[in-house]
Amino acid sequence: MLAFAPGRAAAQVGPAPFPQPPTTLTPPPVGTPAPGLQGAPEPSESPSTPRPARLSAFGVTAKRVAFYSNRYVLTAEGAVKLQLGDGTRISANTFFMDLRLNRFVAAGDVTLVTSSGTYHGAAFSEYFDFDRAYFIPVTSEPDRWTYTEGQYAHPLFGREMPGDAFFLPDLSGQSVFCYSKKAVVDPRQSIRFTPASLNFGLTFVPFPTYFLNFSSNPNFAQNALPGSEVDGPYDFAGGAHGLATAHLRYDPADNVFFAYEQHQVSANHYLVFAVSPLTRPLKVYNLLGFDRLSPKVEIQVSLQETAFQHDFSQPLSATAYGNLEVTAGLHHSYLQLNADQYYESLLSQPQPGIGGLLYYGDPSHNWVPDHPNDVSLSWIGYRNPIGKLPLYLQLRSSIGLDHDWLTPLYDDLPDIGTIVTQWSHGAGMNVTTQQIKLLPDRSGQHRDLLLTASFDKQRQWFSMPHYIDTQVETASLSRAFTPKVNALVSYSITNTGDFWGSKQLDVYPPTSLSGMNAAYSPFTLEQFPGYSAFRGFATVRSLNEQLLFTPTTRLTLTFSMRENHDFPVPIPGLPVISGGVTFWQNYGFTPYQFTGDVRYRINNILALDVARAYYFNFGGYQRWSPEFLITLLR
Amino acid sequence: MKQRRLLLVSALWIASALAAATSGLLPGKVGLAATPPPLTETPITPPPLSATATPSPSGQLIRYTGQLLDLRGGFAFFTTGDAFRLAPGYKVVDAATGGPPTVPAMTRTYARAAFDTGNGSIVQLGLSPKPLPPEANYQDVARFAVALSTSAPNPDLIPHGEGYNGKPVLVIFTVEIPPQTPFNDDVYLATDVSGWSATAIKMDRIDATHYRVERDFLSGTRLLYRYTLGSWSSAERGQDGLEVKPRLFLVPNADVKSVSDTVYHWGNENPNAPDLGENAPPTPYNPIPFFTPPRRP
Numbered sequence: 016m017l018a019f020a021p022g023r024a025a026a027q028v029g030p031a032p033f034p035q036p037p038t039t040l041t042p043p044p045v046g047t048p049a050p051g052l053q054g055a056p057e058p059s060e061s062p063s064t065p066r067p068a069r070l071s072a073f074g075v076t077a078k079r080v081a082f083y084s085n086r087y088v089l090t091a092e093g094a095v096k097l098q099l100g101d102g103t104r105i106s107a108n109t110f111f112m113d114l115r116l117n118r119f120v121a122a123g124d125v126t127l128v129t130s131s132g133t134y135h136g137a138a139f140s141e142y143f144d145f146d147r148a149y150f151i152p153v154t155s156e157p158d159r160w161t162y163t164e165g166q167y168a169h170p171l172f173g174r175e176m177p178g179d180a181f182f183l184p185d186l187s188g189q190s191v192f193c194y195s196k197k198a199v200v201d202p203r204q205s206i207r208f209t210p211a212s213l214n215f216g217l218t219f220v221p222f223p224t225y226f227l228n229f230s231s232n233p234n235f236a237q238n239a240l241p242g243s244e245v246d247g248p249y250d251f252a253g254g255a256h257g258l259a260t261a262h263l264r265y266d267p268a269d270n271v272f273f274a275y276e277q278h279q280v281s282a283n284h285y286l287v288f289a290v291s292p293l294t295r296p297l298k299v300y301n302l303l304g305f306d307r308l309s310p311k312v313e314i315q316v317s318l319q320e321t322a323f324q325h326d327f328s329q330p331l332s333a334t335a336y337g338n339l340e341v342t343a344g345l346h347h348s349y350l351q352l353n354a355d356q357y358y359e360s361l362l363s364q365p366q367p368g369i370g371g372l373l374y375y376g377d378p379s380h381n382w383v384p385d386h387p388n389d390v391s392l393s394w395i396g397y398r399n400p401i402g403k404l405p406l407y408l409q410l411r412s413s414i415g416l417d418h419d420w421l422t423p424l425y426d427d428l429p430d431i432g433t434i435v436t437q438w439s440h441g442a443g444m445n446v447t448t449q450q451i452k453l454l455p456d457r458s459g460q461h462r463d464l465l466l467t468a469s470f471d472k473q474r475q476w477f478s479m480p481h482y483i484d485t486q487v488e489t490a491s492l493s494r495a496f497t498p499k500v501n502a503l504v505s506y507s508i509t510n511t512g513d514f515w516g517s518k519q520l521d522v523y524p525p526t527s528l529s530g531m532n533a534a535y536s537p538f539t540l541e542q543f544p545g546y547s548a549f550r551g552f553a554t555v556r557s558l559n560e561q562l563l564f565t566p567t568t569r570l571t572l573t574f575s576m577r578e579n580h581d582f583p584v585p586i587p588g589l590p591v592i593s594g595g596v597t598f599w600q601n602y603g604f605t606p607y608q609f610t611g612d613v614r615y616r617i618n619n620i621l622a623l624d625v626a627r628a629y630y631f632n633f634g635g636y637q638r639w640s641p642e643f644l645i646t647l648l649r
Numbered sequence: 650m651k652q653r654r655l656l657l658v659s660a661l662w663i664a665s666a667l668a669a670a671t672s673g674l675l676p677g678k679v680g681l682a683a684t685p686p687p688l689t690e691t692p693i694t695p696p697p698l699s700a701t702a703t704p705s706p707s708g709q710l711i712r713y714t715g716q717l718l719d720l721r722g723g724f725a726f727f728t729t730g731d732a733f734r735l736a737p738g739y740k741v742v743d744a745a746t747g748g749p750p751t752v753p754a755m756t757r758t759y760a761r762a763a764f765d766t767g768n769g770s771i772v773q774l775g776l777s778p779k780p781l782p783p784e785a786n787y788q789d790v791a792r793f794a795v796a797l798s799t800s801a802p803n804p805d806l807i808p809h810g811e812g813y814n815g816k817p818v819l820v821i822f823t824v825e826i827p828p829q830t831p832f833n834d835d836v837y838l839a840t841d842v843s844g845w846s847a848t849a850i851k852m853d854r855i856d857a858t859h860y861r862v863e864r865d866f867l868s869g870t871r872l873l874y875r876y877t878l879g880s881w882s883s884a885e886r887g888q889d890g891l892e893v894k895p896r897l898f899l900v901p902n903a904d905v906k907s908v909s910d911t912v913y914h915w916g917n918e919n920p921n922a923p924d925l926g927e928n929a930p931p932t933p934y935n936p937i938p939f940f941t942p943p944r945r946p
C-alpha cells in the first residue's frame with residue numbers, strides 16, 4: 016500500500032498497512048506492511064472471531080453515490096451521511112472508500128456524532144483492517160486525533176497519522192458502473208445499492224436494488240450454470256454467505272432466456288444451485304455442493320437434472336446425473352471415493368401409448384428406465400523423487416464396480432452370457448523426469464535445450480476375465496531462443512489394449528463393424544471398414560511442434576502443429592455447437608492440425624484471444640475450423 | 650425478420666457488454682486497481698502571484714501544491730491531514746490563469762498555496778479541478794501546519810523500511826503441471842482481482858510440463874490466485890488431492906519477479922482412467938464410433 020500525495024491515485028490492491036508519516040508531497044511517501052499487524056486478512060478465510068459492530072456493515076447516503084468498478088472505489092458526494100455499525104454517525108461533503116484497501120475518508124464540513132459526544136472537523140478516516148480512525152477536529156484550532164478500537168471518548172491527541180490517511184483520488188475520466196442514493200457496505204464482502212442505476216455500456220438502466228459481492232472467497236465463483244454465448248448477470252440479493260443472481264442469457268438454441276443461480280458459501284463449504292433456462296421447456300437444474308469436513312477430508316456432490324417441462328408443470332421427460340466424491344488425505348498419499356449415478360428417467364412408468372410405446376406426451380419423450388451406476392475407490396501416492404536420480408515416481412491403485420441392469424455391460428457373450436455387474440481393480444505408475452539440460456547454455460542466458468519425458472502405465476483387471484492396459488510415453492524438447500521466442504517439440508505414444516485372451520474375438524468380432532455395420536462418417540457417409548480390424552487395441556502417435564512468440568507482455572502469438580498417426584484411423588464428423596462454439600466432432604484426432612493463436616491484453620482486466628485451426632482438408636471437407644474462436648478473457 | 654431482430658438485439662447486447670467490459674465496468678470482473686493516472690502531462694506554468702500576494706517583511710513566498718479537504722475557521726485543510734492558516738485577505742485565483750477561480754474552493758479541489766514564510770500563512774490559493782504538478786517539498790511547509798496538540802510518535806507506523814513504491818513490476822508466473830495433463834489443455838490463472846474468473850489469465854506452454862505467463866503488477870499489489878484448466882471443476886488440487894487455498898502473492902519492489910508453483914492434480918482428474926484428451930480414438934473406454942452397439946466400460 017502506498018501513502019499518497021495529492022495528484023496521485025491509489026493504485027494498490029492489498030491490505031491497508033500503516034504508511035510512514037508524511038515526508039513529502041511528491042512523490043508520495045511510502046508505506047510498508049507491518050509484520051503482525053492485526054486485521055491483515057487471511058486469504059479466503061472468514062474472520063475466526065466475530066467483527067466488532069463498529070467494523071461491520073455501515074450505511075452511506077448522499078445525493079449521489081457512485082461505484083467505479085475498474086478502480087473498486089466507492090464515492091459519495093453531497094450531503095453525505097454515514098452510519099457505522101456501532102451507531103456512530105458522520106456527515107460530510109464527500110466520501111471515498113477504497114474497497115480493496117478497506118478504508119474510507121469522509122471530508123469537508125465533517126460532523127462526528129459518537130456515543131461520547133459530537134465533534135466538528137475537516138476529515139475523518141477509518142481503517143477497518145486495523146481498527147484505527149483518524150480525525151481532524153476543529154475546536155479553537157485544528158488538531159489531530161487518533162481513535163483506537165472505537166474509543167471515541169479517549170482519542171490519542173497529536174499522534175502522527177499515515178501520510179495518505181485522507182487521500183482522495185482523482186477519478187476524472189473514470190467510468191462509473193453504478194449510481195445510487197444509498198449503499199450498505201459490508202467491508203471486504205459486499206455492497207448493496209438502493210436504488211441502482213447500472214451502466215450497460217450504452218446507457219444506464221435503473222434497478223430497484225443491486226448487490227455487489229467482492230468477497231475474496233473463491234467459492235462465490237463456483238458456477239452451476241451451463242454455458243451460453245452471452246450472459247448478463249444481475250445480483251439482486253445476498254450477504255456475507257449468500258448471493259442470488261438473475262441471468263439474462265443468449266445462445267443460438269434457446270435465443271434470449273432467463274436463468275437463476277444461488278450461492279451459499281463459507282470458507283469451507285459451498286452450495287450452488289442453478290436453473291437454466293427458466294423460460295424454455297428444456298430446463299437444466301444443477302446443484303453443486305462442497306464441504307471440508309475436516310482439514311484432511313472433503314466431500315463434493317454434483318447433481319444435474321434435465322427436464323422437458325413447460326413452465327414448471329409435470330415434465331415430459333426428466334433425466335438426472337449424480338456424482339459424489341469424497342477425498343481423504345493420508346500420509347504421503349490420499350484416498351478418493353467416486354460414485355456416479357445416471358438416471359435415464361426419473362418419471363414413473365407411463366401407460367403404453369401408440370404401438371405400445373412408453374412415453375410422455377408424444378413418442379419423442381420416450382420413457383427409458385435405465386440406471387447405470389459405478390463406484391470406485393482410488394489410492395494415489397505422492398510424486399516422490401527416485402533416490403538421487405532426476406526422476407519422480409507416482410503410484411496409484413483402485414477398486415471399482417460398474418452396474419447397469421437394463422443395458423448390460425456385455426450382452427450374450429459366448430460362454431459368458433449377459434453381464435450387468437462388473438468389479439475391477441487396477442494399479443498404475445507414472446515416472447517423470449525433471450527438466451534435463453541436454454545442451455546447457457554456457458552464456459548464462461537460460462537458453463538451454465531441455466528434455467522432459469514421462470512414462471505412464473496402468474493395468475485394470477476386471478471380474479470378467481479381461482484386463483485393460485494403458486501406456487503413455489511422452490518426450491519433449493524445448494528451448495528459449497530469446498527471452499521472447501520459445502520453441503517446443505513433443506512426441507507421445509499412447510497404447511491402449513483390452514486383453515480377453517481366447518475370448519478376444521468374441522468381444523471384438525471381426526465382422527461387427529464391416530459391411531452394413533461399418534463405421535462411417537455421419538457427414539459424408541464414407542465408410543471406414545478398417546474398424547473391423549479393431550480388436551481392442553489402439554495406438555495414438557502424436558508429434559506436436561509449437562512456437563511461442565511474446566514480443567511484449569501484452570501480445571502473445573502461438574503457432575502449433577500437430578501430426579497424428581493413429582490406429583484405428585480417425586473418422587470425420589459433424590459440426591456441433593457446444594457452449595456457443597462450433598467445432599468438428601470427429602472420432603479420433605485429425606491427422607494434421609495447424610493452430611494459430613493471438614492473444615492481446617487490452618487492459619488490466621481484459622484480454623482478447625483469437626484462435627483458428629486448419630485441418631488440411633480432413634475428410635474432404637474440413638479445412639479451417641468452422642469459426643474463429645474469439646474469447647474475451649477477464 | 651425475427652432472426653434479424655434477434656441478431657440485432659444480440660449484437661447490441663454484445664456491444665454493450667464489450668463496451669462496459671473494456672471500460673472496466675462489469676461488476677465482479679475486477680481488475681487491478683487501475684494504474685495511477687498520470688500527472689498533468691503538460692507542465693503548467695504557474696501564473697504570477699497577484700499583486701496583493703506579497704510576503705511579510707520578514708518572509709518570502711513559497712508555493713506547493715495539494716488537494717483540499719476543507720476550508721473553514723480560517724484554515725485550509727489539505728489531504729496530507731495538515732491545517733494551514735489563511736492570511737487575512739488571502740486571494741483565491743485560478744491556478745492556470747491567475748484570474749478569477751473557475752472551481753470553488755471545496756473538498757477535492759486541487760490547490761497551489763502560496764505561503765508567506767514570515768508568518769506561515771497562506772496568502773494565495775490557486776485552484777484547479779485537475780492535479781497540479783509538484784512545486785515545493787512538503788518539508789518546506791510542514792512547519793507551518795497548525796495543531797493544538799503536540800505531535801506524538803505513532804507506534805503503528807513503520808519507522809524504517811523501504812515500503813512499496815507502486816511502480817510496475819514484471820511478474821513471471823511459471824507453473825509445473827501434472828505430467829498426465831493432456832498436451833492440448835490450456836492452463837489459466839484465476840485471481841481475486843479478476844473476480845475469480847476461471848479463465849482470467851491464459852498461460853503459455855513452454856515445455857512438456859511447464860506453463861508461463863508474464864504480467865505487470867504494481868508493487869504492493871496483493872494477489873490471491875489459483876491455477877485452473879478453464880473451469881472451477883478443473884481447479885488445481887494439492888498433492889493430497891484436497892482443494893488448495895488460494896495462493897497469496899504480494900508484489901515486491903523489483904524490476905522483475907519470478908513466481909514458481911507446482912500443481913499436483915486437477916479437480917477433474919480421473920485417477921482410474923488416464924485422460925487421453927478430447928475426441929480420443931477408439932479405446933476400450935470409448936470403443937465404437939458414432940452409432941454404437943452395446944457399450945463397454
